Amino acid sequence: MFHVVKAQECACPTVYNQAMYLGVDSRFNSSLSEGISRKASMAEASSSSESSSYSVLTWDQVSRLNEVLTEAVPVHGRGNFPTLEVRLKDIVQMVRNRLEQRDIKVKDIRLNGSTASHVLVKDIGWSYKDLDIIFRVDLPQEAQFQLIKDVVLGTLLDFLPEGVNKEKITPMTLKEAYVQKLVKVYTEQDRWSLISLSNNNGRNVELKFVDSIRRQFEFSVDSFQIILDSLLSYYDFSENPMSQHFHPTVVGESMYGDFTVSLDHLRNKLIATKRPEEIRGGGLLKYCNLLVRDFRPTDEEEFKALERYMCSRFFIDFPDIGEQQRKLEAYLQSHFVGEEKSKYDYLMILRRVVNESTVCLMGHERRQTLNLISLTAFRVLAEQNAIPDASSVTCYYQPAPYVRDLNFSNYYVASCNQSIPTWLPCN
Numbered sequence: 001m002f003h004v005v006k007a008q009e010c011a012c013p014t015v016y017n018q019a020m021y022l023g024v025d026s027r028f029n030s031s032l033s034e035g036i037s038r039k040a041s042m043a044e045a046s047s048s049s050e051s052s053s054y055s056v057l058t059w060d061q062v063s064r065l066n067e068v069l070t071e072a073v074p075v076h077g078r079g080n081f082p083t084l085e086v087r088l089k090d091i092v093q094m095v096r097n098r099l100e101q102r103d104i105k106v107k108d109i110r111l112n113g114s115t116a117s118h119v120l121v122k123d124i125g126w127s128y129k130d131l132d133i134i135f136r137v138d139l140p141q142e143a144q145f146q147l148i149k150d151v152v153l154g155t156l157l158d159f160l161p162e163g164v165n166k167e168k169i170t171p172m173t174l175k176e177a178y179v180q181k182l183v184k185v186y187t188e189q190d191r192w193s194l195i196s197l198s199n200n201n202g203r204n205v206e207l208k209f210v211d212s213i214r215r216q217f218e219f220s221v222d223s224f225q226i227i228l229d230s231l232l233s234y235y236d237f238s239e240n241p242m243s244q245h246f247h248p249t250v251v252g253e254s255m256y257g258d259f260t261v262s263l264d265h266l267r268n269k270l271i272a273t274k275r276p277e278e279i280r281g282g283g284l285l286k287y288c289n290l291l292v293r294d295f296r297p298t299d300e301e302e303f304k305a306l307e308r309y310m311c312s313r314f315f316i317d318f319p320d321i322g323e324q325q326r327k328l329e330a331y332l333q334s335h336f337v338g339e340e341k342s343k344y345d346y347l348m349i350l351r352r353v354v355n356e357s358t359v360c361l362m363g364h365e366r367r368q369t370l371n372l373i374s375l376t377a378f379r380v381l382a383e384q385n386a387i388p389d390a391s392s393v394t395c396y397y398q399p400a401p402y403v404r405d406l407n408f409s410n411y412y413v414a415s416c417n418q419s420i421p422t423w424l425p426c427n
Contacts, residue, residue, distance in 0.1 A: 202337030282313030
């Protein structure tokens, strides 16, 4: 028989609250009983170290999760296409059902990233951005990627408002109208795809379909994944509203390792990671983002060494100054929506880390990157009208790499009354 467990008593996703079953439809009982049996057999073979990476969510956490899944999120269309009002629970269930109809088995569905962190700890100094959903699936062939894309785009048709002639809207049209980013990775070690649905406020709905992926987190505080299957089943089969004494048991997992340790890092705003050289970009931009939000390394001396690994990996992945600029501008655009005043502080922290910890670049390459960060910071101040008498000054930037004169300084401030048509104003 099942018994009631408190969140701190369970460290693996094998036990469900008895309260969850009271008065619930028999179909719900049957569905969850099958899942419990399957998960129980898996748990018998798991080690204690694996179990420590799981934890059962408290009622407050489940309540916040329910708010995230049931809140209407606008997916903004380009041009004349209407805005779609999408609830996460609806699009997730529709995509899962249609994938399984096309013989793609969904192992489980998880909430990932900053939104999962928000569910676990409400006030951590940043607002959650993208709504990251992971579908764990088998992708033995590249053909499955196209099928997944067709399913997601076809699902968007159902969210179009009444009166829209859906027959004339093709998948390509929907992609151009609502998809901000499409990613496909198919190698021996990594098989996954990402479909990001546009939101003008930076809260994109990101649907990620993962067969295998080497690295699923950057730092301990963003390593959480919340398994949604029990809650989605509750939505399907129960007509009773959730309460503290009547709700499904929801399990979270820390991909960093020990769930309790990771949660302690999140609550106390501590930075910890493992092998940053394995992270694309080294985790450098995210690390500086945590610093500007008053997170602090668990070990200052250790992180001085880790910063060098972060910088090295960043410049390996983005060796060209143009790539660095595109990456930096995209990061600022997606991670500081509504937080414009934090951009300058973030860039100054990034500049300090790059200046102090970069050991893999030639001198002129290092100076080029530092100039890029400085000019971006200056532009941010100008956009915020934070420069004194900004109306009467013009910033002229150095047109590197064409200028070879070592005495040519990084930028100049000149009076607007001066006429220097050969130089390019920052604005």
